[in-house]
Amino acid sequence: MTSQVLYQEPIEEAIASLETWIDNHRQSNLFREYTFSSRSLALLLLQKDPSLWSALKQDEEQCREVEIVLTVAQNKLEYPVNLAIAQTRQQQARRLESIVLQETKRTQTSLTETLHRFTVNPLTGFPLLVVILYFGVYKFVGEFGAGELVDRIEGFYEGQINPIVNQITAQIIPWQSLQDLIANDYGIITLGIRYAVAIVLPVVATYFLMFSLLEDSGYLPRMSLMLDRLFKSMGLSGRAVIPMVLGLGCDTMATMVTRTLETKRERVIATFLLSLAVPCAAQWGVILGLLAQKPAALMVWGGLITAIFLAVGYITAKLLPGSSGGFYMEVPPLRLPKLRNILTKTWIRMKWYFWEILPLFIWASVFIWIGRLTGLFEMIIRGIEPLVAAIGMPPETAPVFLYGFFRRDYGAAGLFDIQQQGLLTGNQLVVAAIVLTLFLPCIAQLQMMIKERGLKTTIAMVLFIVPFAFLTGYCVNLGLTLLGVNL
Protein backbone atom coordinates (compact mmCIF):
# COMPACT_ATOMS: atom_id res chain seq x y z
CA MET A 1 0.00 0.00 0.00
CA THR A 2 1.89 3.04 -1.20
CA SER A 3 -0.37 6.02 -1.00
CA GLN A 4 1.28 9.33 -1.66
CA VAL A 5 0.93 11.88 1.10
CA LEU A 6 -1.47 14.61 0.01
CA TYR A 7 -0.81 17.99 1.58
CA GLN A 8 -3.16 20.91 2.01
CA GLU A 9 -4.27 22.73 -1.15
CA PRO A 10 -1.87 25.75 -0.91
CA ILE A 11 1.08 23.44 -0.33
CA GLU A 12 0.18 21.16 -3.24
CA GLU A 13 -0.09 24.26 -5.45
CA ALA A 14 3.34 25.43 -4.31
CA ILE A 15 4.79 21.95 -4.91
CA ALA A 16 3.35 21.93 -8.44
CA SER A 17 4.83 25.29 -9.38
CA LEU A 18 8.20 24.44 -7.77
CA GLU A 19 8.27 21.12 -9.63
CA THR A 20 7.99 22.92 -12.95
CA TRP A 21 10.59 25.41 -11.84
CA ILE A 22 12.98 22.61 -10.75
CA ASP A 23 12.50 20.73 -14.03
CA ASN A 24 13.53 23.90 -15.87
CA HIS A 25 16.64 24.24 -13.70
CA ARG A 26 17.61 20.55 -13.57
CA GLN A 27 20.77 21.25 -15.54
CA SER A 28 21.99 23.99 -13.21
CA ASN A 29 24.70 23.39 -10.60
CA LEU A 30 22.10 23.63 -7.87
CA PHE A 31 20.45 20.28 -8.44
CA ARG A 32 23.33 18.36 -9.99
CA GLU A 33 24.10 16.31 -6.87
CA TYR A 34 20.47 15.62 -6.04
CA THR A 35 19.14 12.53 -7.75
CA PHE A 36 15.70 12.25 -6.19
CA SER A 37 12.37 13.36 -7.61
CA SER A 38 11.32 16.96 -8.25
CA ARG A 39 8.49 16.55 -5.77
CA SER A 40 10.91 15.65 -2.97
CA LEU A 41 13.15 18.58 -3.90
CA ALA A 42 10.15 20.92 -3.90
CA LEU A 43 9.22 19.70 -0.42
CA LEU A 44 12.77 20.25 0.82
CA LEU A 45 12.71 23.80 -0.54
CA LEU A 46 9.37 24.46 1.15
CA GLN A 47 10.74 23.18 4.46
CA LYS A 48 13.75 25.48 4.16
CA ASP A 49 16.27 22.64 4.06
CA PRO A 50 19.52 24.34 5.16
CA SER A 51 21.95 22.76 2.69
CA LEU A 52 19.67 23.22 -0.32
CA TRP A 53 18.94 26.82 0.63
CA SER A 54 22.56 27.76 1.18
CA ALA A 55 23.23 26.54 -2.38
CA LEU A 56 20.19 28.41 -3.64
CA LYS A 57 21.28 31.68 -2.04
CA GLN A 58 24.28 31.87 -4.36
CA ASP A 59 21.92 33.08 -7.08
CA GLU A 60 19.68 35.95 -5.96
CA GLU A 61 17.37 35.63 -8.93
CA GLN A 62 16.62 31.95 -8.22
CA CYS A 63 16.29 32.64 -4.55
CA ARG A 64 13.64 35.31 -5.09
CA GLU A 65 11.60 33.08 -7.41
CA VAL A 66 11.40 30.33 -4.77
CA GLU A 67 10.69 32.78 -1.98
CA ILE A 68 7.70 34.17 -3.87
CA VAL A 69 6.17 30.69 -4.17
CA LEU A 70 6.78 30.11 -0.47
CA THR A 71 5.21 33.42 0.57
CA VAL A 72 2.13 32.81 -1.56
CA ALA A 73 1.61 29.41 0.07
CA GLN A 74 2.32 30.78 3.55
CA ASN A 75 -0.27 33.54 3.21
CA LYS A 76 -2.99 30.98 2.58
CA LEU A 77 -2.05 28.83 5.57
CA GLU A 78 -2.87 29.06 9.25
CA TYR A 79 0.46 27.55 10.40
CA PRO A 80 4.05 27.94 9.13
CA VAL A 81 4.62 25.86 5.99
CA ASN A 82 7.00 23.37 7.57
CA LEU A 83 4.61 22.85 10.46
CA ALA A 84 1.70 22.26 8.08
CA ILE A 85 3.78 19.67 6.21
CA ALA A 86 4.73 17.93 9.45
CA GLN A 87 1.11 17.88 10.58
CA THR A 88 -0.08 16.22 7.39
CA ARG A 89 2.64 13.59 7.67
CA GLN A 90 1.81 12.98 11.30
CA GLN A 91 -1.86 12.47 10.43
CA GLN A 92 -0.95 10.07 7.65
CA ALA A 93 1.27 8.11 10.03
CA ARG A 94 -1.52 7.97 12.62
CA ARG A 95 -3.96 6.75 9.99
CA LEU A 96 -1.58 3.98 8.94
CA GLU A 97 -0.99 3.04 12.54
CA SER A 98 -4.70 2.78 13.28
CA ILE A 99 -5.12 0.44 10.30
CA VAL A 100 -2.31 -1.96 11.14
CA LEU A 101 -2.15 -1.81 14.93
CA GLN A 102 -4.63 -3.39 17.24
CA GLU A 103 -4.27 -2.49 20.89
CA THR A 104 -5.57 -4.67 23.64
CA LYS A 105 -6.31 -2.95 26.92
CA ARG A 106 -3.81 -3.87 29.59
CA THR A 107 -5.29 -4.37 33.01
CA GLN A 108 -2.13 -3.55 34.90
CA THR A 109 1.00 -1.56 34.16
CA SER A 110 3.73 -3.70 32.69
CA LEU A 111 7.07 -4.41 34.30
CA THR A 112 8.99 -2.10 31.96
CA GLU A 113 6.57 0.69 32.78
CA THR A 114 7.12 0.19 36.51
CA LEU A 115 10.87 0.07 35.97
CA HIS A 116 10.73 3.24 33.90
CA ARG A 117 8.91 5.09 36.69
CA PHE A 118 11.46 3.80 39.16
CA THR A 119 14.36 5.20 37.09
CA VAL A 120 12.89 8.68 36.57
CA ASN A 121 11.11 9.34 39.85
CA PRO A 122 13.42 11.70 41.79
CA LEU A 123 12.93 9.72 45.02
CA THR A 124 14.11 6.44 43.53
CA GLY A 125 15.95 7.66 40.43
CA PHE A 126 18.71 9.60 42.17
CA PRO A 127 19.66 6.78 44.55
CA LEU A 128 19.63 4.41 41.56
CA LEU A 129 21.95 6.75 39.67
CA VAL A 130 24.39 6.71 42.58
CA VAL A 131 24.24 2.92 42.80
CA ILE A 132 24.87 2.53 39.06
CA LEU A 133 27.80 4.94 39.13
CA TYR A 134 29.20 3.24 42.23
CA PHE A 135 29.08 -0.32 40.90
CA GLY A 136 29.38 0.37 37.18
CA VAL A 137 32.06 3.02 37.20
CA TYR A 138 33.78 2.85 40.57
CA LYS A 139 33.77 -0.88 41.24
CA PHE A 140 33.85 -2.34 37.74
CA VAL A 141 35.88 0.19 35.74
CA GLY A 142 37.93 1.67 38.57
CA GLU A 143 38.72 -1.23 40.83
CA PHE A 144 38.46 -4.12 38.40
CA GLY A 145 39.54 -2.50 35.11
CA ALA A 146 42.00 0.19 36.17
CA GLY A 147 43.17 -1.76 39.22
CA GLU A 148 43.11 -5.52 38.86
CA LEU A 149 43.34 -5.87 35.08
CA VAL A 150 45.92 -3.11 34.62
CA ASP A 151 48.14 -4.65 37.31
CA ARG A 152 48.02 -8.06 35.69
CA ILE A 153 48.53 -7.00 32.10
CA GLU A 154 51.20 -4.49 32.99
CA GLY A 155 52.92 -7.02 35.23
CA PHE A 156 52.97 -9.49 32.37
CA TYR A 157 54.21 -6.86 29.91
CA GLU A 158 56.98 -5.66 32.19
CA GLY A 159 57.99 -9.14 33.22
CA GLN A 160 57.79 -10.95 29.88
CA ILE A 161 57.93 -8.48 27.01
CA ASN A 162 60.12 -5.59 28.14
CA PRO A 163 63.20 -7.69 29.05
CA ILE A 164 63.13 -9.37 25.64
CA VAL A 165 62.72 -6.05 23.83
CA ASN A 166 65.52 -4.50 25.88
CA GLN A 167 67.80 -7.43 25.19
CA ILE A 168 67.17 -7.51 21.44
CA THR A 169 67.52 -3.73 21.13
CA ALA A 170 70.78 -3.81 23.05
CA GLN A 171 72.13 -6.41 20.62
CA ILE A 172 71.00 -4.77 17.39
CA ILE A 173 71.54 -1.08 18.14
CA PRO A 174 74.96 -0.10 19.42
CA TRP A 175 74.11 3.45 20.56
CA GLN A 176 72.59 3.84 24.01
CA SER A 177 70.63 6.98 23.10
CA LEU A 178 68.97 5.28 20.14
CA GLN A 179 68.24 2.19 22.22
CA ASP A 180 66.31 4.43 24.60
CA LEU A 181 63.98 5.47 21.81
CA ILE A 182 62.80 1.89 21.30
CA ALA A 183 63.38 0.20 24.65
CA ASN A 184 64.37 0.77 28.29
CA ASP A 185 62.42 3.01 30.66
CA TYR A 186 60.73 5.34 28.19
CA GLY A 187 60.96 3.59 24.78
CA ILE A 188 58.26 3.38 22.13
CA ILE A 189 57.68 -0.34 22.70
CA THR A 190 58.48 -0.53 26.40
CA LEU A 191 56.52 2.60 27.37
CA GLY A 192 54.35 3.93 24.53
CA ILE A 193 52.80 0.69 23.37
CA ARG A 194 52.79 -0.69 26.91
CA TYR A 195 50.66 2.23 28.10
CA ALA A 196 48.24 1.80 25.24
CA VAL A 197 47.92 -1.96 25.74
CA ALA A 198 48.30 -2.36 29.49
CA ILE A 199 46.68 0.80 30.88
CA VAL A 200 44.30 2.25 28.35
CA LEU A 201 42.97 -0.97 26.88
CA PRO A 202 41.70 -2.58 30.12
CA VAL A 203 40.15 0.70 31.28
CA VAL A 204 38.51 1.27 27.94
CA ALA A 205 37.37 -2.35 27.58
CA THR A 206 35.63 -2.41 30.96
CA TYR A 207 34.27 1.05 30.34
CA PHE A 208 32.83 0.29 26.92
CA LEU A 209 31.33 -2.92 28.25
CA MET A 210 29.52 -1.07 31.01
CA PHE A 211 28.62 1.77 28.68
CA SER A 212 27.17 -0.53 25.99
CA LEU A 213 25.13 -2.26 28.68
CA LEU A 214 23.66 1.04 29.85
CA GLU A 215 23.18 2.15 26.26
CA ASP A 216 21.33 -0.97 25.16
CA SER A 217 19.16 -1.07 28.23
CA GLY A 218 17.93 2.44 27.42
CA TYR A 219 19.16 3.88 30.69
CA LEU A 220 21.44 6.62 29.29
CA PRO A 221 18.67 9.06 28.23
CA ARG A 222 17.15 8.63 31.69
CA MET A 223 20.48 9.48 33.26
CA SER A 224 20.65 12.60 31.09
CA LEU A 225 17.17 13.75 32.05
CA MET A 226 17.88 13.21 35.74
CA LEU A 227 21.07 15.30 35.63
CA ASP A 228 20.04 17.98 33.14
CA ARG A 229 19.24 20.55 35.84
CA LEU A 230 22.56 20.10 37.61
CA PHE A 231 24.47 20.34 34.34
CA LYS A 232 22.52 23.42 33.28
CA SER A 233 24.09 25.35 36.14
CA MET A 234 27.46 24.69 34.52
CA GLY A 235 26.40 25.85 31.07
CA LEU A 236 26.00 22.27 29.91
CA SER A 237 22.92 20.17 29.24
CA GLY A 238 21.85 16.64 30.08
CA ARG A 239 23.53 15.51 26.90
CA ALA A 240 26.94 16.32 28.44
CA VAL A 241 26.40 13.64 31.08
CA ILE A 242 27.77 11.04 28.67
CA PRO A 243 31.18 12.67 27.99
CA MET A 244 31.54 13.60 31.66
CA VAL A 245 30.94 10.07 32.87
CA LEU A 246 33.20 8.80 30.09
CA GLY A 247 35.87 11.13 31.46
CA LEU A 248 35.93 9.13 34.66
CA GLY A 249 37.09 6.26 32.44
CA CYS A 250 39.43 7.99 29.99
CA ASP A 251 39.54 11.76 29.50
CA THR A 252 41.06 11.48 26.03
CA MET A 253 38.10 9.45 24.84
CA ALA A 254 35.71 11.81 26.59
CA THR A 255 37.29 14.83 24.89
CA MET A 256 36.70 13.14 21.57
CA VAL A 257 33.08 12.41 22.49
CA THR A 258 32.37 16.11 23.23
CA ARG A 259 31.81 16.30 19.46
CA THR A 260 28.29 15.07 20.07
CA LEU A 261 27.36 18.19 22.04
CA GLU A 262 25.11 20.61 20.25
CA THR A 263 26.72 24.05 20.62
CA LYS A 264 30.34 25.15 20.42
CA ARG A 265 29.97 26.75 23.83
CA GLU A 266 28.97 23.44 25.38
CA ARG A 267 31.89 21.69 23.71
CA VAL A 268 34.37 24.25 25.06
CA ILE A 269 33.01 24.09 28.62
CA ALA A 270 32.96 20.29 28.59
CA THR A 271 36.52 20.04 27.23
CA PHE A 272 37.71 22.52 29.84
CA LEU A 273 36.06 20.74 32.77
CA LEU A 274 37.36 17.38 31.56
CA SER A 275 40.93 18.63 31.44
CA LEU A 276 40.72 20.43 34.79
CA ALA A 277 38.59 18.53 37.23
CA VAL A 278 37.65 15.08 35.93
CA PRO A 279 40.30 12.51 36.89
CA CYS A 280 40.50 9.46 34.62
CA ALA A 281 40.15 5.92 36.00
CA ALA A 282 43.90 5.28 35.95
CA GLN A 283 44.49 8.47 37.93
CA TRP A 284 41.78 8.27 40.55
CA GLY A 285 42.55 4.58 40.94
CA VAL A 286 46.06 5.39 42.17
CA ILE A 287 44.95 8.39 44.22
CA LEU A 288 42.37 6.27 46.04
CA GLY A 289 45.10 3.77 46.83
CA LEU A 290 47.36 6.58 48.00
CA LEU A 291 44.81 8.06 50.37
CA ALA A 292 43.01 4.85 51.32
CA GLN A 293 44.51 4.72 54.82
CA LYS A 294 43.42 8.30 55.54
CA PRO A 295 39.63 8.66 55.11
CA ALA A 296 39.75 12.33 56.13
CA ALA A 297 42.36 13.07 53.46
CA LEU A 298 40.25 11.24 50.89
CA MET A 299 37.23 13.33 51.87
CA VAL A 300 39.20 16.56 51.50
CA TRP A 301 40.44 15.51 48.06
CA GLY A 302 37.05 14.29 46.80
CA GLY A 303 35.14 17.22 48.26
CA LEU A 304 37.51 19.82 46.90
CA ILE A 305 37.68 18.36 43.37
CA THR A 306 33.87 18.12 43.23
CA ALA A 307 33.55 21.68 44.52
CA ILE A 308 36.06 22.94 41.94
CA PHE A 309 34.24 21.05 39.19
CA LEU A 310 30.92 22.68 40.10
CA ALA A 311 32.30 26.15 40.88
CA VAL A 312 34.56 26.43 37.83
CA GLY A 313 31.74 25.11 35.64
CA TYR A 314 29.36 27.69 37.10
CA ILE A 315 31.80 30.58 36.64
CA THR A 316 32.77 29.51 33.11
CA ALA A 317 29.10 29.34 32.16
CA LYS A 318 28.64 32.88 33.51
CA LEU A 319 31.70 34.23 31.67
CA LEU A 320 31.31 32.55 28.28
CA PRO A 321 28.84 34.37 26.05
CA GLY A 322 25.76 32.52 24.76
CA SER A 323 23.22 30.31 26.48
CA SER A 324 23.18 26.59 27.12
CA GLY A 325 21.55 24.53 24.41
CA GLY A 326 18.02 23.34 25.01
CA PHE A 327 17.57 19.81 26.20
CA TYR A 328 15.21 17.48 24.42
CA MET A 329 15.70 13.78 24.10
CA GLU A 330 13.60 10.81 23.17
CA VAL A 331 13.27 8.34 26.03
CA PRO A 332 13.17 4.85 24.52
CA PRO A 333 11.51 1.98 26.39
CA LEU A 334 13.75 0.01 28.76
CA ARG A 335 14.92 -3.24 27.25
CA LEU A 336 16.87 -6.29 28.32
CA PRO A 337 20.24 -5.94 26.49
CA LYS A 338 21.42 -8.77 24.25
CA LEU A 339 24.83 -10.07 25.27
CA ARG A 340 25.94 -10.67 21.69
CA ASN A 341 25.20 -7.08 20.68
CA ILE A 342 27.02 -5.72 23.69
CA LEU A 343 30.11 -7.79 23.06
CA THR A 344 30.21 -6.91 19.36
CA LYS A 345 29.74 -3.23 20.12
CA THR A 346 32.42 -3.24 22.83
CA TRP A 347 34.85 -5.03 20.54
CA ILE A 348 34.32 -2.63 17.62
CA ARG A 349 34.66 0.41 19.87
CA MET A 350 37.82 -0.95 21.48
CA LYS A 351 39.40 -1.59 18.11
CA TRP A 352 38.51 1.85 16.84
CA TYR A 353 39.74 3.57 19.99
CA PHE A 354 42.95 1.60 20.20
CA TRP A 355 44.05 2.66 16.71
CA GLU A 356 43.00 6.22 17.45
CA ILE A 357 45.08 6.40 20.61
CA LEU A 358 48.12 4.28 19.79
CA PRO A 359 49.90 7.00 17.74
CA LEU A 360 49.37 9.47 20.60
CA PHE A 361 51.25 7.21 23.00
CA ILE A 362 54.01 6.52 20.52
CA TRP A 363 54.44 10.28 20.21
CA ALA A 364 54.57 10.54 23.99
CA SER A 365 57.56 8.19 24.01
CA VAL A 366 59.27 10.22 21.32
CA PHE A 367 58.69 13.45 23.25
CA ILE A 368 60.11 11.97 26.44
CA TRP A 369 63.10 10.68 24.49
CA ILE A 370 63.79 14.13 23.01
CA GLY A 371 63.19 15.84 26.37
CA ARG A 372 65.69 13.63 28.18
CA LEU A 373 68.26 13.63 25.39
CA THR A 374 68.39 17.40 25.08
CA GLY A 375 68.34 18.07 28.82
CA LEU A 376 65.06 19.93 28.44
CA PHE A 377 63.40 17.80 31.11
CA GLU A 378 66.17 18.51 33.59
CA MET A 379 65.54 22.23 32.99
CA ILE A 380 61.78 21.92 33.43
CA ILE A 381 62.22 19.95 36.66
CA ARG A 382 64.56 22.67 38.00
CA GLY A 383 61.87 25.18 37.03
CA ILE A 384 59.11 23.26 38.83
CA GLU A 385 61.13 22.79 42.05
CA PRO A 386 60.44 26.27 43.51
CA LEU A 387 56.72 25.80 42.74
CA VAL A 388 56.78 22.42 44.44
CA ALA A 389 58.51 23.99 47.44
CA ALA A 390 55.86 26.71 47.55
CA ILE A 391 53.08 24.15 47.98
CA GLY A 392 55.03 22.57 50.80
CA MET A 393 56.39 19.50 49.02
CA PRO A 394 59.91 18.02 49.12
CA PRO A 395 61.97 18.57 45.93
CA GLU A 396 61.87 14.81 45.17
CA THR A 397 58.28 15.26 44.01
CA ALA A 398 59.15 17.69 41.19
CA PRO A 399 59.67 15.00 38.51
CA VAL A 400 56.30 13.50 39.48
CA PHE A 401 54.49 16.52 38.07
CA LEU A 402 56.38 16.51 34.78
CA TYR A 403 55.93 12.79 34.21
CA GLY A 404 52.31 13.01 35.32
CA PHE A 405 51.78 14.93 32.13
CA PHE A 406 52.90 11.99 30.03
CA ARG A 407 50.66 9.60 31.82
CA ARG A 408 48.17 10.79 34.36
CA ASP A 409 48.52 7.88 36.73
CA TYR A 410 52.30 7.83 36.42
CA GLY A 411 52.48 11.00 38.49
CA ALA A 412 50.31 9.48 41.16
CA ALA A 413 52.30 6.23 41.00
CA GLY A 414 55.53 8.18 41.44
CA LEU A 415 53.98 9.78 44.48
CA PHE A 416 53.17 6.31 45.76
CA ASP A 417 56.85 5.34 45.66
CA ILE A 418 57.84 8.49 47.55
CA GLN A 419 55.15 7.84 50.12
CA GLN A 420 56.45 4.29 50.60
CA GLN A 421 59.78 5.80 51.63
CA GLY A 422 57.87 7.69 54.32
CA LEU A 423 58.83 11.10 52.95
CA LEU A 424 55.33 12.58 52.84
CA THR A 425 52.92 13.68 55.54
CA GLY A 426 49.17 13.35 55.19
CA ASN A 427 48.80 17.03 54.34
CA GLN A 428 51.45 16.80 51.63
CA LEU A 429 49.74 13.78 50.13
CA VAL A 430 46.42 15.58 49.86
CA VAL A 431 48.01 18.67 48.37
CA ALA A 432 49.93 16.57 45.86
CA ALA A 433 46.84 14.56 44.91
CA ILE A 434 44.82 17.74 44.38
CA VAL A 435 47.50 19.44 42.27
CA LEU A 436 48.01 16.29 40.19
CA THR A 437 44.28 15.92 39.53
CA LEU A 438 43.90 19.53 38.44
CA PHE A 439 47.25 19.71 36.67
CA LEU A 440 47.65 19.35 32.90
CA PRO A 441 45.71 16.65 31.12
CA CYS A 442 47.93 13.83 29.91
CA ILE A 443 49.74 14.25 26.62
CA ALA A 444 47.25 12.11 24.71
CA GLN A 445 44.38 14.24 25.98
CA LEU A 446 46.27 17.40 25.12
CA GLN A 447 46.76 16.20 21.55
CA MET A 448 43.06 15.36 21.37
CA MET A 449 42.15 18.82 22.68
CA ILE A 450 44.23 20.46 19.97
CA LYS A 451 42.60 18.22 17.38
CA GLU A 452 39.04 18.88 18.59
CA ARG A 453 39.13 22.47 19.90
CA GLY A 454 42.08 23.99 18.03
CA LEU A 455 45.47 25.20 19.21
CA LYS A 456 44.37 28.62 20.44
CA THR A 457 41.60 27.38 22.74
CA THR A 458 43.86 24.62 24.06
CA ILE A 459 46.68 27.06 24.90
CA ALA A 460 44.22 29.34 26.68
CA MET A 461 42.97 26.41 28.76
CA VAL A 462 46.48 25.23 29.64
CA LEU A 463 47.52 28.76 30.62
CA PHE A 464 44.68 28.77 33.11
CA ILE A 465 45.04 25.21 34.36
CA VAL A 466 48.73 25.16 35.34
CA PRO A 467 48.76 28.27 37.58
CA PHE A 468 45.33 27.33 38.93
CA ALA A 469 46.51 23.85 39.94
CA PHE A 470 49.53 25.18 41.84
CA LEU A 471 47.62 28.10 43.34
CA THR A 472 44.96 25.72 44.64
CA GLY A 473 47.69 23.50 46.07
CA TYR A 474 49.27 26.53 47.72
CA CYS A 475 45.96 27.64 49.25
CA VAL A 476 45.07 24.16 50.50
CA ASN A 477 48.50 23.77 52.08
CA LEU A 478 48.27 27.21 53.67
CA GLY A 479 44.72 26.58 54.86
CA LEU A 480 45.58 23.24 56.44
CA THR A 481 48.64 24.75 58.15
CA LEU A 482 46.78 27.80 59.44
CA LEU A 483 43.93 25.65 60.76
CA GLY A 484 46.49 23.36 62.36
CA VAL A 485 45.00 20.31 60.64
CA ASN A 486 47.15 17.23 60.25
CA LEU A 487 45.55 14.69 57.97
Next chain:
Amino acid sequence: MNALSTVTIGQSQTVVHLATDQQNVMRKLMALGIMPGSSLVLEQRFPSYIIKVGHTRTALDGETAASIFVE
Protein backbone atom coordinates in the same frame (compact mmCIF):
# COMPACT_ATOMS: atom_id res chain seq x y z
CA MET B 1 -4.42 28.18 26.27
CA ASN B 2 -2.37 26.74 29.14
CA ALA B 3 1.34 26.36 29.75
CA LEU B 4 2.63 22.87 30.54
CA SER B 5 3.75 24.12 33.93
CA THR B 6 0.11 24.49 35.00
CA VAL B 7 -1.63 21.40 33.60
CA THR B 8 -2.53 18.27 35.56
CA ILE B 9 -0.08 15.40 35.37
CA GLY B 10 -1.40 12.25 33.70
CA GLN B 11 -4.22 13.88 31.72
CA SER B 12 -4.39 13.96 27.94
CA GLN B 13 -3.90 17.46 26.49
CA THR B 14 -4.17 18.85 22.98
CA VAL B 15 -1.30 21.02 21.76
CA VAL B 16 -2.49 24.34 20.34
CA HIS B 17 0.63 26.42 19.97
CA LEU B 18 4.43 26.20 19.87
CA ALA B 19 5.95 29.46 21.07
CA THR B 20 9.58 29.39 20.03
CA ASP B 21 11.53 31.40 17.50
CA GLN B 22 14.39 28.89 17.44
CA GLN B 23 14.08 26.89 14.24
CA ASN B 24 16.05 23.91 15.56
CA VAL B 25 13.86 23.59 18.67
CA MET B 26 10.74 23.82 16.53
CA ARG B 27 12.05 21.19 14.12
CA LYS B 28 13.02 18.85 16.93
CA LEU B 29 9.63 19.16 18.62
CA MET B 30 7.87 18.45 15.34
CA ALA B 31 10.09 15.41 14.76
CA LEU B 32 9.04 14.13 18.17
CA GLY B 33 5.40 14.51 17.14
CA ILE B 34 4.76 17.58 19.28
CA MET B 35 2.81 20.09 17.15
CA PRO B 36 -0.55 21.85 17.13
CA GLY B 37 -3.29 19.25 16.96
CA SER B 38 -1.38 16.39 18.54
CA SER B 39 -2.32 15.15 21.97
CA LEU B 40 0.15 14.57 24.75
CA VAL B 41 0.26 13.42 28.35
CA LEU B 42 2.51 15.18 30.84
CA GLU B 43 4.09 12.55 33.09
CA GLN B 44 6.36 14.58 35.35
CA ARG B 45 8.04 17.95 35.75
CA PHE B 46 11.00 17.27 37.99
CA PRO B 47 13.92 16.87 37.45
CA SER B 48 12.97 17.21 33.76
CA TYR B 49 9.66 17.32 31.93
CA ILE B 50 8.61 13.97 30.55
CA ILE B 51 5.78 13.87 28.06
CA LYS B 52 4.22 11.10 26.07
CA VAL B 53 2.94 11.56 22.53
CA GLY B 54 1.40 8.42 21.10
CA HIS B 55 3.92 5.71 21.92
CA THR B 56 6.87 8.10 22.09
CA ARG B 57 8.24 9.39 25.33
CA THR B 58 10.26 12.59 25.37
CA ALA B 59 12.31 14.38 28.01
CA LEU B 60 12.49 18.18 27.81
CA ASP B 61 14.04 20.86 29.96
CA GLY B 62 11.80 23.51 31.51
CA GLU B 63 12.77 26.09 28.91
CA THR B 64 11.78 23.91 25.96
CA ALA B 65 8.64 22.69 27.70
CA ALA B 66 7.64 26.33 28.28
CA SER B 67 7.24 26.78 24.52
CA ILE B 68 4.46 24.19 24.37
CA PHE B 69 0.92 25.43 24.99
CA VAL B 70 -2.12 23.19 25.31
CA GLU B 71 -5.85 23.76 25.19
